[in-house]
Amino acid sequence: MAKLFRAAIMGPPGSGKGTICKRIAQSFDLQYLSSGHYLRESIAANTEAGVLVRSYVERSMMVPDHVMTRLMLPRLEQLIGQSWLLDGFPRTLSQARALNSLCQLDLVISLNIPYETLRERLSNRWVHAASGRVYNMGFNPPRVKGKDDVTGEALIQHDDDKPEALLSRLRYYKDVAKPVMDLYKSQGILHAVSGTDTDRIWPYINSLLSAKMHIQPSGAFQTQTPP
Ligand code: G5P
Numbered sequence: 001m002a003k004l005f006r007a008a009i010m011g012p013p014g015s016g017k018g019t020i021c022k023r024i025a026q027s028f029d030l031q032y033l034s035s036g037h038y039l040r041e042s043i044a045a046n047t048e049a050g051v052l053v054r055s056y057v058e059r060s061m062m063v064p065d066h067v068m069t070r071l072m073l074p075r076l077e078q079l080i081g082q083s084w085l086l087d088g089f090p091r092t093l094s095q096a097r098a099l100n101s102l103c104q105l106d107l108v109i110s111l112n113i114p115y116e117t118l119r120e121r122l123s124n125r126w127v128h129a130a131s132g133r134v135y136n137m138g139f140n141p142p143r144v145k146g147k148d149d150v151t152g153e154a155l156i157q158h159d160d161d162k163p164e165a166l167l168s169r170l171r172y173y174k175d176v177a178k179p180v181m182d183l184y185k186s187q188g189i190l191h192a193v194s195g196t197d198t199d200r201i202w203p204y205i206n207s208l209l210s211a212k213m214h215i216q217p218s219g220a221f222q223t224q225t226p227p
Pocket residue numbers: 011012013014015016017018019020035036037039056057058059060061062063064068087088089090091092095121122124125126134135136138139140196197198199
């Protein structure tokens with residue numbers, strides 16, 4: 001049986017975690033778990049927990065650690081014999097410690113994207129509120145301007161993606177992420193990747209995963225190494 005492989009991807013809002021995770025999951029056949037996706041699912045279910053979660057996510061504030069670990073850890077426990085990839089969890093030291101008590105990660109990728117790039121991307125970001133599907137007017141526009149590809153419903157823009165709100169979100173992200181990165185650095189599993197374009201950093205991540213997993217990617221997203 002192939003060795004299990006567990007990885008997580010960290011990065012500020014808009015850094016491309018979701019875009020890159022989808023490529024990794026497709027190329028390397030890993031189960032993909034996104035904290036944002038499960039939060040939106042719980043909001044849609046409109047349970048007591050979902051109502052609480054909504055009050056944080058709508059303001060782009062961090063959901064409390066105990067809510068996050070209760071949401072994520074049981075799902076990981078169910079994947080006990082499988083390889084997986086986490087998008088957006090853990091985000092705090094407390095979440096990282098809770099995850100560590102369940103299993104040891106093999107690789108953590110941290111996306112280091114310049115502020116100007118994030119600002120530009122998020123100001124072009126439109127979302128379908130009900131599903132959380134994300135579009136970018138330049139990079140992956142919807143088929144019909146202003147409409148969700150699946151439902152045809154109107155897309156919206158978050159107030160939190162405006163420049164002033166974004167700057168404070170990014171500062172907060174840095175403060176909270178630093179001890180998490182220090183922990184993974186001390187375990188020798190942190191790989192930081194810098195760049196402005198997902199398509200240009202993807203070949204590096206592709207090679208890194210191939211080397212770590214000792215396999216050839218199956219490859220929908222194999223691209224050329226940038227010059
Ligand atoms: P999420 O859903 O994890 P965020 O804010 O961390 O939300 P987000 O917005 O999902 O992160 P991303 O996944 O890092 O961003 O990036 P993405 O969606 O792939 O890309 C961003 C945009 O840029 C998209 O429009 C994409 O098409 C475009 N893009 C990508 N690459 C390029 C490129 O090369 N060029 C260009 N031009 N565009 C590109 O979490 C949501 C909320 O849930 C809570 C928080 O409230 C959070 O705000 N939450 C947690 N709270 C506590 N602890 C946790 N662990 C939590 N996890 C989630």
